[in-house]
Amino acid sequence: MKNKYRNTDSAIKAGELLLNEQPFVFVLSSKEKGSRCDNCLEKGKVLKCSGCQFVHYCGRSCQKDAWPDHKWECANLKRVAPKVIPDAARMLAKIINKLSRGDGHSYRAFYTGNSFRMWKDLMSHYSDLKTDKKRMDHFSSLCMVLFEFLKDLSLPNTVELMGMYGRMVINSFTILDIDMNSIGTGIYLAASILDHSCNPNAVATFDGRTISIRATKDLTCLDWSQIRISYIDLMKTPYERQTELLENYYFLCQCDRCMDETQLKMVHAGKCLNTSCDSPVQIPWKENCQLVRKPDNNTNGASETVESESNHNGLADELTANISEANDVIRCDECRTKYTDKHVEDFVKAMEFTELHLQSMKEASVAYVDVCKYCLERQEGVLHPLNVMHAQTLDHAFDALIQVQLWQKACVYADMLIPCFRFYYGDRHPLLGLLHLKYGKILLYQMDLDKALNHFKLSEKILKITHGDKHPLYREELMPLLRQAMMESSSM
Template sequence: MAPKLQQFVSPGKGNGVQATASIRRGELVYSAKPLASCVSNKLSKEVCHHCFTRRETLLRCSQCKMARYCNITCQKRAWCDHKRECKCLRSLLPRIPTDSVRLAARLIFALLSPSENSSEELYTLEEHESHLSSMSEQKKQGLSHLASMLQLYLTQEVPVQEMTSALPPSCQEPLNLIAKVTCNCFTISDGELQEIGVGLYPSLSLLNHDCRPNCVMVFEGTNLQLRAVRDINPEEELTISYVETLSLTEDRQRQLEDQYHFTCHCQRCDSQDTDRLMLSGKEETQSLLKEALPKLEDLKAESNWQALLENCRHLLSTVGGDVPEENLYKLRMTDHAVDASIQLELWEEAVGYGKKTLPAYRQYYPDPHPVHGVQLMRVGKLQHYLEHIKDAFDTFRQAYEIIKVTHGDDHPLTADLLMKMKECHTEMDQHSSSSH
């Protein structure tokens, strides 16, 4: 682990990580490359399978037809990780295994040919929980299905005896391995915090969850950076949030139980402090919004932007002032309206909806939080595009105050924001000199 961190036993939680010295807000606490990672299936045509950059056009691997790369350089660099996977993918065509099966296979390939930097990490892979004993039969069955898929996927490339000789004892059984992978993998996101892949970062899986954590994780490519968002004292435990924190206590708790098999007793869950605000407004009116959300999610998944926007417009005008902007369901719907307006290039409408979300984001993400920073940045870009230069500058500045803490000075997103602020500054100067 990093110099200021050590593993310890966290009361009531098992393994955890605590500070051995003071850590300042905004400090980079730890950074790690993944032991194994892969681009999500649903984004496999949009994201380079080596550097995880989104691009309009990518080169496709001529053999498996699945992997895609920015250019020949990325393709060559990826080959040592991709060559075994390529054979496995070809053997199953046209079927493509799920993300967790591909990730587990990549983990096995990584363990079969360990690189020089993996020794420190592997020590903790062995200690990871599979949680099989606390799972429902239904969940175990789902995982068994994935485990047989994994065996089928690997038949061409990794004979069973090779697999057992190379893997630590607790990972030799495919079901155990798949259970560990699904409980301990991290979602890799891009600069806009959209999911692009999954990865295993064994040391960081030791971090425990809190619904108001003192650290956040951001990615640069597949490199994971852990940063403090509050000052942390020596011997204090470091925490991250495993789930989206913008949700009701019972929903967060249900997700944590289902996916990670524990009941959260953090201060935020015990006090349920934001639930009342999230459910503010007339009950029967907000239930309209709540019931409509699943359908809107489907329209978004189908990229049916026109229908999505029309539905949002109609519902938001129907509920009007009966439900305040801070209401969770209204906030989610307003967010969908922002996405749809941007896709349909209705910039004025997008900026109108975007501005409505900001007070709620400020309230629900009180610490510097990447989600709040990125939302401000989106609104700032819309204001800039519409030449509301002074507003854009102000919004970018607020975003920068957050992003420099959550992402650090040398992250591409921070550089992008500074660039945007400079552009606004120059435009405001030009405007004032031309009006004199």
């Protein structure tokens, strides 16, 4: 499983492939069991392994290809059946097996002609794990599962096992299908060299289990220490992004985007009451609402201060200017339009209502059309169009409307959602390209050909950069639709 990588450090154009890599170990998500091949991860008709009756393959070729790694697991899965082994336990078991029986310790994953990463090069954050109760509880539960599952293999001692666990949770990539849905987890040794930024210059995409790293911006040269991808979803407040990164990767993100004053003004902004003014209005709506974490300069970054809506740098003076001398009247900083107590109350209620229902939809892992509709009705004319809660509600609503095939309303929300995606994800993000593609498909179905063609072309510009013109999403999904739209539009 040799890697493909860029073999020159000359200037890079957006869309160029930097790295193509097979996983060190990987597992198909249990929710995809029976619908995807456990080897190539393709969706379709699959057959059970005759031994364990647990994993599935799309054909004899994949079964044969997977057998060297599966044969030890096959017997163990059969022995513990009908118990289902959690995905994380299967992943850790595969790591243990590869390190103890295979070439795991010696395997080199090259990202240049003479630069490579090995398993030992991955960070385990051992000391951070020991103080992380949630992770330690998870580790303890996995140990109990592994003790029962790996009867034929001696487990490493606790220190070694926790080091393996740390390397696994810190360095795993979520494997995505062409619709950017999670279908599995993999460890990619070479790709693990990439650091995070909320304003990345590269993107990781997947074709089956293969990861590809492509530049999304023009770069003067290939310097792997300067290549950045995003580890997380970006459509959140800087504080939420920083918190997620702290909890999962143990670092405080201080990228230029997290510290950007423009974004801080926008994420919880109200809409100006002056219909001809697009300026965001800062309205305190929750006590100690935290927007960003900043390092404490007095302690050399060892701890951080939390900046709220009413005190973060750069906005404090602006918010003070928004409040009149004695009456605490909130005004638009741009046009000075005054907010009444009733307007402020409407904003606070809309934010509280939206926050509550976004959380419930997140926990349910599903969006509800009626709930989204009620939230958007409360937000209309109250929340700024780029307010992050408004953007998240639109995103849920668009997906929910597609599920129930309410195409006309989905189009309305798609038009509102596109500027939000551009603001939070940037102009060259796979999710923006996918949004244009989905919107174009709906418009083509409705025979709005000119508009459909426009969105397919916008999608093509993005996906050619993020995925490349050989990827199935580009070649088999987008291009046939683009050609169909062009043919039907020319025949009208």
